[in-house]
Amino acid sequence: MVTKFFKVFIALTMCFVLGSCTKANEEKKEDIIEPTEEPPVTETLREPVSDFIKSLDKSKPHKFVTFSFDDGTVQDKRLAELFNKYGIKCTFNINTGSLGVEGTLNLQDGNVDFTKLSAEEIKSVYEGHEVAVHTVNHPDLRTLEDEDIIKEVNDDFNTIQEVMGQKVIGMAYPGGPFYNRRVIDVIQNNTEIKYARETSSTYRFTMPNNFMIWRPTCHQSEVKNLVDKFISQEAKEDMLLYVWGHSWEFDLYDSWDEFESILKKLSEAEDLIFVTNSEIYYYLNNGF
Numbered sequence: 517m518v519t520k521f522f523k524v525f526i527a528l529t530m531c532f533v534l535g536s537c538t539k540a541n542e543e544k545k546e547d548i549i550e551p552t553e554e555p556p557v558t559e560t561l562r563e564p565v566s567d568f569i570k571s572l573d574k575s576k577p578h579k580f581v582t583f584s585f586d587d588g589t590v591q592d593k594r595l596a597e598l599f600n601k602y603g604i605k606c607t608f609n610i611n612t613g614s615l616g617v618e619g620t621l622n623l624q625d626g627n628v629d630f631t632k633l634s635a636e637e638i639k640s641v642y643e644g645h646e647v648a649v650h651t652v653n654h655p656d657l658r659t660l661e662d663e664d665i666i667k668e669v670n671d672d673f674n675t676i677q678e679v680m681g682q683k684v685i686g687m688a689y690p691g692g693p694f695y696n697r698r699v700i701d702v703i704q705n706n707t708e709i710k711y712a713r714e715t716s717s718t719y720r721f722t723m724p725n726n727f728m729i730w731r732p733t734c735h736q737s738e739v740k741n742l743v744d745k746f747i748s749q750e751a752k753e754d755m756l757l758y759v760w761g762h763s764w765e766f767d768l769y770d771s772w773d774e775f776e777s778i779l780k781k782l783s784e785a786e787d788l789i790f791v792t793n794s795e796i797y798y799y800l801n802n803g804f
């Protein structure tokens with residue numbers, strides 16, 4: 517849906533450097549030492565889960581908090597800095613088909629910068645957080661052929677892993693509810709995606725029961741109404757506050773200060789565990 521509002525110019529440069537070794541080949545074969553083979557990228561990727569989560573005591577209930585922000589726009593830099601300031605983790609869902617592309621969203625409530633972070637920027641901006649798939653080009657997946665759904669997911673997946681050096685576990689459906697049973701089946705059967713978030717609020721603090729239709733507690737604009745309730749509620753079983761949104765909305769609605777006060781409140785509350793989406797998946801499944 518968002519792609520309606522801006523034009524995507526993709527400058528994808530693939531550089532294959534071929535060594536010229538004609539001369540060397542003419543020399544004695546026995547002198548050539550085979551170079552140590554580089555391990556495949558997948559073997560060197562960091563797992564997006566902390567040792568703390570891996571060793572968490574499951575015999576008692578916990579109160580988890582996770583955030584999920586979409587589209588990878590430049591306002592994510594300010595947002596990630598806020599999360600870092602309060603020791604809170606987030607999952608950022610990005611479209612690698614538009615890295616570094618300038619744009620503006622023209623909406624009913626005003627115009628807002630929709631420029632995407634570049635490949636160089638995402639590595640530093642998202643350090644310490646999770647980066648997940650939001651597809652390459654942000655299409656309505658329901659309108660695509662199976663093979664194009666797979667390509668949209670897997671190409672985004674591969675680019676993120678390559679740039680971040682971290683394993684990708686999940687995704688957020690582009691356009692929120694733009695998925696159906698076929699889309700879910702195609703993704704589950706043809707990709708390594710283990711969870712997928714949509715956008716309809718539950719207004720509940722329950723742990724997910726269907727990871728391919730992971731509904732959040734609420735949108736960023738609604739969390740102010742729920743944060744006190746979550747903090748004061750005693751955990752009888754595991755609880756999760758899951759907030760999703762777009763950082764450009766803080767610009768559009770001038771709500772950065774309000775959101776920071778919520779993060780501050782959460783950071784000062786006792787017994788809250790701040791996690792990424794994939795850490796919730798890991799915790800409930802005892803692994804990826």
Ligand SMILES: [Zn+2]
Nearest residue numbers: 586587690691
């Ligand atoms: Zn989006």
